[in-house]
Amino acid sequence: FAYALGEELRLEGEQTRLWRILLRKAWVRTLPFCLVVLFLCTPANASRTFKTLQCDSFRKTDDPVAYESFLHSDYALDCGSGEYAAAQAWAYVSMSLWPIG
Structure with missing residues (x-):
C-alpha cells in the first residue's frame, strides 16, 4: 500500500x-x-485619458460673467456634471496606473 x-x-x-x-x-x-x-x-489610451481633462469654457449669453465648460472631445458632456466627475476620477486612476505599465 x-x-x-x-x-x-x-x-x-x-x-x-x-x-x-x-x-x-x-x-x-x-x-x-x-x-x-x-x-x-x-498611446491611444494615454491620449484619450489626457483628453478627458481638457474642457472648453464658453460665456453664457445672458450673463457676461458666467461660464459653462464642456469636454473638448465631446461638447455634449458638461464639465460640471457628475458624469464628468466620474470620467475624471477614472482618468486620474488611469494616469496613476499608466507609469506602472
Whole structure:
C-alpha cells in the first residue's frame, strides 16, 4: 500500500511539473504578442485619458460673467456634471496606473 501511494504521489508530482513546464512555454510564446498589443494600445489610451481633462469654457449669453465648460472631445458632456466627475476620477486612476505599465 505504501509503495502504491508513493508511486501515485510521484506521478502527481511529475504531472504538476509537466503542467508548470507547459505553462511556462505558453507564457514565453504569448508574451511577445502581449507586449506588441500593449505597445500599440498605450498611446491611444494615454491620449484619450489626457483628453478627458481638457474642457472648453464658453460665456453664457445672458450673463457676461458666467461660464459653462464642456469636454473638448465631446461638447455634449458638461464639465460640471457628475458624469464628468466620474470620467475624471477614472482618468486620474488611469494616469496613476499608466507609469506602472
